Amino acid sequence: MAAHEGTTNRVAPMEVTVEAGNAGEAAWLDDDGRPRRAGTFWTASAHIITAVIGSGVLSLAWAIAQLGWVAGPAAMLLFAFVTYYTATLLAECYRTGDPETGKRNYTYMDAVRSNLGGAKVALCGVIQYANLVGVAIGYTIASSISMKAIRRAGCFHTHGHEDPCKSSSIPYMVVFGAVQIVFSQIPDFDQISWLSIVAAVMSFTYSSIGLSLGIAQTISNGGFKGSLTGISIGAGVTSTQKVWHSLQAFGDIAFAYSFSNILIEIQDTIKAPPPSESKVMQKATRLSVATTTIFYMLCGCMGYAAFGDAAPDNLLTGFGFYEPFWLLDVANVAIVVHLVGAYQVFCQPIFAFVERRAAAAWPDSAFISRELRVGPFALSLFRLTWRSAFVCVTTVVAMLLPFFGDVVGFLGAVSFWPLTVYFPVEMYINQRRVARGSTKWICLQTLSISCLLVSIAAAAGSIADVIDALKVYRPFSG
Numbered sequence: 001m002a003a004h005e006g007t008t009n010r011v012a013p014m015e016v017t018v019e020a021g022n023a024g025e026a027a028w029l030d031d032d033g034r035p036r037r038a039g040t041f042w043t044a045s046a047h048i049i050t051a052v053i054g055s056g057v058l059s060l061a062w063a064i065a066q067l068g069w070v071a072g073p074a075a076m077l078l079f080a081f082v083t084y085y086t087a088t089l090l091a092e093c094y095r096t097g098d099p100e101t102g103k104r105n106y107t108y109m110d111a112v113r114s115n116l117g118g119a120k121v122a123l124c125g126v127i128q129y130a131n132l133v134g135v136a137i138g139y140t141i142a143s144s145i146s147m148k149a150i151r152r153a154g155c156f157h158t159h160g161h162e163d164p165c166k167s168s169s170i171p172y173m174v175v176f177g178a179v180q181i182v183f184s185q186i187p188d189f190d191q192i193s194w195l196s197i198v199a200a201v202m203s204f205t206y207s208s209i210g211l212s213l214g215i216a217q218t219i220s221n222g223g224f225k226g227s228l229t230g231i232s233i234g235a236g237v238t239s240t241q242k243v244w245h246s247l248q249a250f251g252d253i254a255f256a257y258s259f260s261n262i263l264i265e266i267q268d269t270i271k272a273p274p275p276s277e278s279k280v281m282q283k284a285t286r287l288s289v290a291t292t293t294i295f296y297m298l299c300g301c302m303g304y305a306a307f308g309d310a311a312p313d314n315l316l317t318g319f320g321f322y323e324p325f326w327l328l329d330v331a332n333v334a335i336v337v338h339l340v341g342a343y344q345v346f347c348q349p350i351f352a353f354v355e356r357r358a359a360a361a362w363p364d365s366a367f368i369s370r371e372l373r374v375g376p377f378a379l380s381l382f383r384l385t386w387r388s389a390f391v392c393v394t395t396v397v398a399m400l401l402p403f404f405g406d407v408v409g410f411l412g413a414v415s416f417w418p419l420t421v422y423f424p425v426e427m428y429i430n431q432r433r434v435a436r437g438s439t440k441w442i443c444l445q446t447l448s449i450s451c452l453l454v455s456i457a458a459a460a461g462s463i464a465d466v467i468d469a470l471k472v473y474r475p476f477s478g
Contacts, residue, residue, distance in 0.1 A: 030272050031101070031104075031272060032104050036271070036272070037268070037269055037270060037271045037272065038269075038271055039193065039266075039269035039270040039271060040270070040271065040280070041280050041283055041284050041287075043193040043196070043197075043269065044266055044267070044269070044270055044280060044281060044284035045284040045287050045288050046193065046196040046197045046199075046200045047193070047196045047262075047266045047269070047345060048259055048263075048266065048284060048285065048288035048289075049196075049200040049203065049288050049291060049292065050196040050199040050200050050203065050338070050341050050342050050345050051259040051262055051266075051342060051345050051346065052256075052257060052258075052259050052288060052289075052292050053200070053203040053204075053207065053292055053295060053338075057203075057207050057210070057256065057295060057296060057299050057300075058206075058207075058210055058299070058303075058314045058315045058316055058335075059252060059313050059314055060076075060252070060253070060256065060296055060299060060300030060303065061214070061299070061300050061301075061302075061303025061304045061306075061307065061311040061312075061315055062249070062252075062303075062311050062312065062313040062314075063248075063249035063252045063253055063300065064226075064230070064249075064300045064301065064303075064304040064311070065226065065230055065231055065304050065307075065308070065309055065310075065311040066230050066231055066242075066245045066246050066248070066249035067230045067246060067249050067250075068226070068227055068228050068229040068230030069226055069227065069228050069304075070228050070229070071229075071230070072230070072249075072253075072300065072301075072304070073297060073300075073301060075249075075250055075253045075254075076253055076293065076296055076297055076300065077293070079253050079254045079256075079257050080257060080289055080292070080293040080296075082254075082257075082420075082421070082447070082451060083257040083258060083259075083260075083289055083420060084285060084286065084289040085447075086260065086420055086421050086424045086425065086447075087259075087260060087263055087281075087282075087285045087289070087424070088282045088285060089424040089425060089427070089428040090111070090260055090263050090264065090423075090424035090427070090428075091263065091267060091277075091278045091281040091282050091285065092278050092428060092431060092432070093105065093111045093114075093115055093264070093424070093427045093428065093431055094111065094264055094267045094268070094277050094278055094281070095276075095277070095278070096111075096114040096115065096431070099273075099276045099278050099279075100273040100274065100276045101273075104268070105264060106264070106265075106268050107264055107265055107268075107349060107352070107353065108124065108128055108260075108261060108262075108263070108264045108265070108349075108419070108423075109121060109124055109125050109128065109353075110264070111264050111427060112124040112423055112427065115426075115427040115430045115431055116423070116426055116427060116430060120423070120426075123418070124418070124419075124423060127414070127415050127418050127419060128261045128349070128415070128419060129349075129350055129353065130411060130415070131261055131411050131412070131414075131415040131419065132261060132262075132346050132347065132349060132350050133350065133394065134407065134411035134412075135346045135411075136343055136346060136347055136350075136394045137394045137397050137398050137401075139339045139342060139343045139346070140173055140176055140177065140180075140343075140394055140395055140398035141169075141173070141398045142335070142339055143172070143173075143176045143335070143336050143339040143340070144169035144170075144172035144173045144176060144398070145169060145314070146316070146332040146333075146335040146336050146339075147169070147172035147175070147176070147332070147336055148167055148168075148169045148172055149316065149328070149332050150328075150329050150332045150333065151165075151167055152165045152167070153325040153328045153329055153332075154325060154329070156325065157325040170399050173395055173398050173399055174395065176336070176339075176340075176395070177391050177392065177394075177395035179340055180340070180343055180344075180391045180395075181387070181388045181391050181392075183195065183340065183343075183344050184344070184347070184351070184387040184388065184390070184391055185377045185378065185379055185383060185384065185387065186344065186376050186377055186378075187377075187378040187383070188348060188351075188352060191376045191378075192341070192344050192345070192348065192376075193269070194376075195340075195341045195344060196341055196345060198337065198341060199337065199338045199339075199340070199341025199342055199345075200338075200341075202334040202335070202337045202338035202341070203334075203338045204295070205330070205331070205334040206316065206331040206332070206334040206335050206338070207295050207299050209316070209327055209328075209330065209331040209334075210299050210303065210315045210316055210331065211295075211298050211299050211302055213306075213315070213327070214299070214302030214303045214305065214306040214315070215302055215306075217306035217307070218302060218305045218306045221306065224305040225304070225305060225306065225307060225308030225309075226304045226305060226308045226309070227308075227309075230246070230309075231245070231309045232309070244460075244461045244464045244465070245461070246461075247457045247458055247460060247461030248409065248458065248461035248462060248464075248465065250454060250457065250458055250461075251409060251412065251413050251416075251454070251455075251457070251458025251459075251461055251462060252409070252458075254416050254451075254454055254455075254458065255409070255412035255413070255416055255458075256296065257289065257292065258412070258415075258416055258419070258420045260419050260420040260424065261349075261415065261419045262345065262346060262348075262349055263281070263285075265348065265349045265352070266281070267281045299315070303315050316328060316331050316332055316335065347390070350390070351383075351386075351387055351390075354386060355368075355382070355383065355386070358382060358386075365382075367380075367381050367382050368380065368381075368382040371383075400475050401475075407462075407466060409458075409461075409462040409465065410459060410462035410463060410466060412458075412462075413455055413458040413459035413461075413462050414455065414459055416451070416454070416455045416458070417448075417451050417452045417454070417455035420451070421447065421448050421451040421452075422448055422451075422452070425444045425445075425447065425448050428444070429441065429444060
């Protein structure tokens with residue numbers, strides 16, 4: 001009874017206008033009149049880990065190979081701290097005003113609108129949604145590479161390592177797209193928490209296999225490979241290539257941690273205070289970034305220790321390992337399952353944005369509002385049409401541009417600074433009224449400018465890669 005009384009305080013204004021028979025419904029609503037949120041520390045952590053530990057973890061050995069034993073691990077620790085710190089600042093901006101009773105901001109754009117306003121809202125929206133669309137296309141390509149690697153691992157096992165075992169990735173992209181059309185009918189973040197938990201388990205599975213194979217290879221080598229400064233100039237590596245690849249490695253590590261573009265949307269699934277959503281989100285961020293960093297350090301460092309300068313850009317699909325082939329298959333299946341969940345985590349904000357706009361524009365349209373619920377799925381004609389079309393477009397672009405991974409690197413470089421650092425810092429300064437010129441203000445601006453320089457440098461490295469890829473580009477050549 002006490003819990004019921006606690007909730008009625010917040011929804012009392014609604015009870016004045018509803019009939020007595022509906023008063024009980026207030027217990028199922030949050031302070032903003034929306035259905036009660038049920039997310040917890042654990043579901044928020046699962047969403048973050050699903051978003052952060054992408055298959056990019058498998059390219060970290062390559063990144064460390066460019067930087068060496070000193071700069072590589074140092075860069076990982078540095079970006080882990082930056083991501084965690086700016087995420088805690090952003091979590092404070094979920095509510096405007098009081099952290100427990102202030103107005104909720106349902107999306108990243110809403111938070112920017114409440115705290116900064118003006119042209120920055122449109123800028124944030126363009127960067128955020130372009131980045132999310134880019135991630136969706138990149139994940140379609142990454143999943144097809146892993147599916148193709150399963151077939152190649154069996155081929156190598158049967159016919160030997162000299163056989164090229166070539167095949168097209170396009171059929172695998174079609175399969176991935178078909179699966180995403182089904183899962184895209186899950187209406188929102190609240191209903192995909194189970195998918196995030198499965199995906200998080202899968203990410204630990206393939207990361208652990210990559211780590212174990214790296215340790216086994218290191219033991220068979222009789223010691224650690226690699227050097228303090230990374231790949232040496234000469235032997236097929238020019239000084240210009242060394243610079244571009246080092247910049248790209250910094251970028252890869254920085255973006256391997258970023259999840260700020262969906263942080264507010266994840267936070268909006270957490271149940272109402274106490275404790276405040278920002279406290280729960282900060283705890284979830286701390287656990288997730290710490291867990292991710294441990295895995296990144298282990299996988300990246302052991303991969304580099306195993307292969308040294310020859311570390312492939314993907315430990316499990318670049319065939320740094322050929323045997324045991326069945327274990328590689330398990331790992332690549334885990335990558336595909338993880339990417340199915342991660343695709344949904346990153347696309348839900350896009351789906352929600354378009355559907356909110358459509359509902360506001362045509363509130364009486366049955367095409368938009370009428371739903372049929374089947375388990376976790378909520379089927380409406382508009383949702384089925386729009387989300388399926390979105391998945392089809394991302395799949396076709398993935399087929400058309402098999403080097404889109406390089407473009408995603410560029411999008412990540414461009415979006416890292418504004419989404420992960422600039423907007424969280426500026427919103428925090430505005431919300432907490434940090435005095436201009438104070439020590440805290442100077443430190444926050446120094447952090448922002450430093451990360452801007454990293455973003456620019458990484459973008460330059462990515463552009464160089466895109467130019468190289470365009471030289472040998474053939475459409476639908478995946």
